Amino acid sequence: MLVVVICLGLLYALPNIYGEDPAIQISGSNSAEINVTTQDKVKKILIDNDIKFKSIVYENKSILIRVSDNDAQLKAKELISETLGEEYIVALNLAPATPTWLTMLGAEPMKLGLDLRGGVHFLMEVDMTTALSKLTEQSIENIKSEFTASKLNYKTINKDRHDQIIIQFDNTEDRNKAITKINGIQDFKVVSQSDNAIVINVSEQRLQQAKNDAVQQNTTILRNRVNQLGVAEPIVQRQGADRIVVELPGIQDTVLAKRILGATATLEFRQVNEESTPNLPAILNGDMRVPYGSEIQYMENGHPVLLYKRIVLTGDHITDSSYRANQYGQPEVAITLDSSGGKKMLNFTQKNLHKAMATLFVEYKDTGKRDENDKPVLEKQERVINVATIDGIFSDRFQVRGIGNIDEAKNLSLLLRAGALIAPIQIIEERTVGPSMGQENITQGLESCAWGLAISVIFMLVMYRLFGVFASLALVANLILIVGAMSLLPGATLSMPGIAGIVLTVGMAVDANVLINERIKEELSNGRSVQHAINEGYAGAWSSIFDANLTTLITAVILYAVGTGSIKGFAITLGIGIVTSMFTSIVGTRALANLIYGGRRVNKLSI
Incomplete structure (x- = not known):
């Protein structure tokens, strides 16, 4: 089981070492459809201008062109945009360089967040005042339609500065009929009345629904607008009651993005x-x-x-x-x-x-x-x-x-x-995060992870000798499983806080082995046999390890549930790391101990 799990983790982690190719993605609209003819036209443009490309693929009504470097990417985009015209969307992209045999197995690299890839981040707030004003105007039209259909007479219907609806009547009889009608409509409530007028408020339930609909529909519309920009792997999600987060990886033209989105x-x-x-x-x-x-x-x-x-x-x-x-x-x-x-x-x-x-x-x-x-x-x-x-x-x-x-x-x-x-x-x-800053963040993240791993390995080797080797191998296997799980999970995005979660997991992962090893040493000092000490070490430390990791996992779940953006990224890697570390540090090290010491009489442990 251990070998199968680690091999699967390694298989799905493997695409991350191949990196990404600079690419150009071409998509059209209903008035400008992408087809094989368009592909041939684009190919001719590249050949005529002596732009070398790795591949050009037409699928899902779009064309993806892979080139060798950023200079060729920028030159190709400019030429294709000029030739095809404004009806086609030509966007800069980064395409995974994963081999075909891995892609066929569903193995893809991790999605990188804005802080690692570069791009723009917007936090937008929906103007609820205008949304509720529109609701009031719509409500006035609905009331007019209801009164006309029921043949109810009224003089005027207007709204005041507090978005209350005021209806004037010629007599008290018409007013009473209108009150009866309004009380039968769920979305409205009569708050006050005079001889020939009534004041109506939109119900609180309808107001809350209108606010929620405004944010939800604006989120959907912003996604559509992002698609018009041709951005690869964008993030458009709701945050709180009236805010929307938009992240556009790879986009550096903030003026264009603001003009289209806002x-x-x-x-x-x-x-x-x-x-x-x-x-x-x-x-x-x-x-x-x-x-x-x-x-x-x-x-x-x-x-x-x-x-x-x-x-x-x-x-x-x-x-x-x-x-x-x-x-x-x-x-x-x-x-x-x-x-x-x-x-x-x-x-x-x-x-x-x-x-x-x-x-x-x-x-x-x-x-x-x-x-x-x-x-x-x-x-x-x-x-x-x-x-x-x-x-x-x-x-x-x-x-x-x-x-x-x-x-x-x-x-x-x-x-x-x-x-x-x-x-x-x-x-x-x-x-705005530049591409160079994103690459710098990746480098720093990898360095911090490597230092954390090296320090943990040195500590375990010095303190526990051969059992320290077991723990170190488990630690490496744990990192492979985290990367494989992150690559396999749909929607999971690695960001700088996510890398922090991985580094934290590296430090925490050896906790279980420290508890196990110290328990084994304690049993040996009490005169237990080697095999009995190993068994008691794993069995006795299990409850403490489980309780400690369970409380941390609960914290990660809460962070993911209530957090947004980078907080969720941290919670995902922390949660995955806890689960994989429990597997590798308990099952993995026990398997190695059994492999070396199992089935034979041992007088001394290297611990």
């Missing part, structure tokens, strides 16, 4: 209030009020447009988008909706044929100011991209025109394809 751009499709548009000059002059349920928005050139506040469709329903220049050389974005969005657009265009619809571009930007909680104050900026007459009925596919230039169309297309954030996010922590 952007809050989305589209809203609204109907134009054509009935009141002739009165627009009088409204702008202050001679007339803005009609109820409408608002004035402006185009890029400053031209005012009167829109209904009710949103026909939001960017949440967009599943794909691509940009291009039309036959007149004007940039446009082609949009594809999901089935729900397609049905909404179909119903709207059927009922509003030959009427005007506007496309509103919505974005949240940092004002540079801080609120009372020292959080950045975001400003909502809106502008009308275009106003078009609905000439025909359409559903899930259409084009948006009126965009300033092709670069703006490209960025809008990328953001819409990745998804619109449910609520704005602020980057509250940013950290």
Whole structure:
């Protein structure tokens, strides 16, 4: 059993000695698909420019090119990006140089964390104020729909600065009917009332659900945006109630990453209030009020447009988008909706044929100011991209025109394809680790591990002679098993705290052998025979070893459960190290002792 376990550990640890090759990864979109023709085109680019490559592989709708060094990698990326165009994502990558026979057995090297590989780290916070404000606006629309369906009369529905919903009525009878209706809806609660008005709050349960959904959906959308960047092995995970951690190994362009990840751009499709548009000059002059349920928005050139506040469709329903220049050389974005969005657009265009619809571009930007909680104050900026007459009925596919230039169309297309954030996010922590610093961390980690191993081995050899050799061999086997387990576990990532966990395990692993050896020496001094002393040494020390390692393992489990990021990395290596050290230091050393001293009469132990 011991031999089989160590051989398996060695097999799965082996890929880590082969290192990684500099590589270029090419992926496309729905509008630019990767195929064998693309592979041939890329291969021709490399050959024509005399760039030597180790291999070029087409699989899983992407192309992976391995090159010999970083200079060839950078040169190849630049040439391929220029030739293929902006619709393809060409990303720098590191590909494991593991031999094919190991890969076929499922053996892969350990995944390295950001601090060992280099890249950028962002800690982002979701703006819950905006998320709850959106919930209140959505709730107002839902109440309007419920009242209309139930034929309940009301005068106005608005929200105050505390995001409470205030409904005005013409008489007490209408108010009482509305209260009965609201009490029957689970998400709302009437908090106060007067003769002709009621004040409603969204229920606490619904608020908590909205907060959780905002973080969860933003996490999913950020993952989609990271995929658009073409980053290999990114980390996007929730942290706490309203924060998200994003780690992008290999990325050094923080400006691009921040622009793509932090952007809050989305589209809203609204109907134009054509009935009141002739009165627009009088409204702008202050001679007339803005009609109820409408608002004035402006185009890029400053031209005012009167829109209904009710949103026909939001960017949440967009599943794909691509940009291009039309036959007149004007940039446009082609949009594809999901089935729900397609049905909404179909119903709207059927009922509003030959009427005007506007496309509103919505974005949240940092004002540079801080609120009372020292959080950045975001400003909502809106502008009308275009106003078009609905000439025909359409559903899930259409084009948006009126965009300033092709670069703006490209960025809008990328953001819409990745998804619109449910609520704005602020980057509250940013950290960049260079590739050279990552390599330096690896070197220092390996050196510290080697020193820890050497000191432990010397101590055991001096103190316990042959039994010290047993403990030292067990220690080496323990390291092999840790690396093999880390390579085998899906999702396990080695970071600097993880290396610290391994170094700590190296020091702790010999504890068991110290207890065993001291117990054997104690039994020998009490006049026991050699074989009896060995047996009692292992049997007597077992309970102490088990209790000590169990409490440490419980600590590692708690650290993993409540910790995040690097804390989890430390907990994983510590937990694996405890389990493997118990196996090697007890089973392993006992097997070696039996091999040397078992089955024969021994008068003296080398201990």
